[in-house]
Amino acid sequence: MALLKRLAHHHRELQKSPAPLCHAQPVDSTDDLTNWIGWVEGAQDTPFSNGRFMLSMKFPSDYPFQPPIVKFLTPIFHPNISVGGKICLDILDSRWSPALTVSGLLISIASLLNDPNPDHGLNKEALTLYRTDKQKYAETVKRWTIIHAMNHNN
Numbered sequence: 001m002a003l004l005k006r007l008a009h010h011h012r013e014l015q016k017s018p019a020p021l022c023h024a025q026p027v028d029s030t031d032d033l034t035n036w037i038g039w040v041e042g043a044q045d046t047p048f049s050n051g052r053f054m055l056s057m058k059f060p061s062d063y064p065f066q067p068p069i070v071k072f073l074t075p076i077f078h079p080n081i082s083v084g085g086k087i088c089l090d091i092l093d094s095r096w097s098p099a100l101t102v103s104g105l106l107i108s109i110a111s112l113l114n115d116p117n118p119d120h121g122l123n124k125e126a127l128t129l130y131r132t133d134k135q136k137y138a139e140t141v142k143r144w145t146i147i148h149a150m151n152h153n154n
Helices: 002-016 102-112 124-132 134-149
Strands: 022-028 031-041 052-058 069-072
Touching: 002 022, 002 031, 002 102, 022 102, 031 102, 069 102, 124 134
Parallel strands: none
Antiparallel strands: 022 031, 031 052, 052 069
C-alpha cells in the first residue's frame, strides 16, 4: 500500500535527520502507521521557550493527496490554535501539497508558534491580545507555557 510505504519513508527520514525543535513518530510502528504522536518545542528567546507542545497527527487514507489532521494535545495560548488544539495553518488546508513531508510540516508548525498570522484566528482572546498588546500577549503565552508545556513527561 502506497500510503504505508510513504509514511514508513517519512518515519525513516525523521530518524535519520531529525527536524529542529520537533519530533514525530507512529504511535505503534508495527500496527498502525497512520496514527502519529509528536511535539514541537518553543524556540529560545521566545515566550514559548522551554515548552514542549504535544501533537497528534492522523493521516487519512488518501494521504498524501489530503493533509493529515494535526492537533495540539498540550494547551497553548496562540492566535492560530484553538483552545481544543485545532491549528489554522494554510498548508494544513487550502495550500496543502502532496510534496510536503512530515518534517516540513513539523517545522512549519514550530515556526508558526512565534510567527502568528494576525489575519486569521481560532483563539479570539489570543488574537486580540496579539494585535493590541504584544507585551501582555507574551506574558500570557509564557504563563501558559510554564503551566502546560514545561512538564516533559506529558
